[in-house]
Amino acid sequence: GAGVSQSPRYKVAKRGQDVALRCDPISGHVSLFWYQQALGQGPEFLTYFQNEAQLDKSGLPSDRFFAERPEGSVSTLKIQRTQQEDSAVYLCASSLDRGPSQPQHFGDGTRLSIL
Amino acid sequence: SQQGEEDPQALSIQEGENATMNCSYKTSINNLQWYRQNSGRGLVHLILIRSNEREKHSGRLRVTLDTSKKSSSLLITASRAADTASYFCATDAERGSTLGRLYFGRGTQLTVWP
Numbered sequence: 001g002a003g004v005s006q007s008p009r010y011k012v013a014k015r016g017q018d019v020a021l022r023c024d025p026i027s028g029h030v031s032l033f034w035y036q037q038a039l040g041q042g043p044e045f046l047t048y049f050q051n052e053a054q055l056d057k058s059g060l061p062s063d064r065f066f067a068e069r070p071e072g073s074v075s076t077l078k079i080q081r082t083q084q085e086d087s088a089v090y091l092c093a094s095s096l097d098r099g100p101s102q103p104q105h106f107g108d109g110t111r112l113s114i115l
Numbered sequence: 116s117q118q119g120e121e122d123p124q125a126l127s128i129q130e131g132e133n134a135t136m137n138c139s140y141k142t143s144i145n146n147l148q149w150y151r152q153n154s155g156r157g158l159v160h161l162i163l164i165r166s167n168e169r170e171k172h173s174g175r176l177r178v179t180l181d182t183s184k185k186s187s188s189l190l191i192t193a194s195r196a197a198d199t200a201s202y203f204c205a206t207d208a209e210r211g212s213t214l215g216r217l218y219f220g221r222g223t224q225l226t227v228w229p
Binding site: 004006031033035040041042043044045048056091093095101102103104105106107108109111 | 119145146148150155156157158159160163165203205215216217218219220221222
């Protein structure tokens with residue numbers, strides 16, 4: 001597609017359930033980022049992939065969060081044993097290269113609500 | 116943690132007026148970017164200014180950067196109701212961080228009344 005696509009757009013889960021969020025980046029984009037955005041806040045970095053390699057996962061809040069990008073294109077963010085504090089919008093962004101001056105292209109996000 | 120902080124948190128103006136938003140940051144940077152976010156949508160890249168640039172224009176947007184004060188401003192001229200959105204500044208970190216990783220502020224909520 002023309003832009004970054006995320007699915008589902010909305011996800012409601014009960015506390016303790018596992019969830020999986022999908023990101024389809026722009027074709028050919030090397031870099032892929034996941035961000036978490038709480039209500040009224042700016043996005044906070046979670047993790048970064050260069051092709052299939054996860055080069056930085058320092059922003060993942062706990063070991064319940066896991067991300068992968070096995071073939072260097074589609075990425076999945078998985079949250080195990082969800083907690084109420086996991087409720088947020090999860091944004092995926094991709095950029096053509098890994099240089100410092102690359103604009104990032106964002107998807108519309110997945111709004112996750114944990115009951 | 117968030118590197119940039121926008122000011123004001125909220126701005127309300129009439130169509131045709133200019134809107135100015137400011138951003139301050141803490142560490143040395145390679146570049147600074149401004150993004151826009153409509154309610155319920157993702158962020159859209161507006162403009163990038165490199166650390167060795169002082170001013171940049173794109174259509175109705177004017178961005179300035181003062182690295183000595185670690186601050187930037189975004190000016191939207193002749194605003195329109197369609198400019199209503201949240202605006203975020205984002206910086207990278209010159210050293211010691213993932214290349215391309217962005218640090219966002221909390222944003223400025225701009226409302227333009229018709």
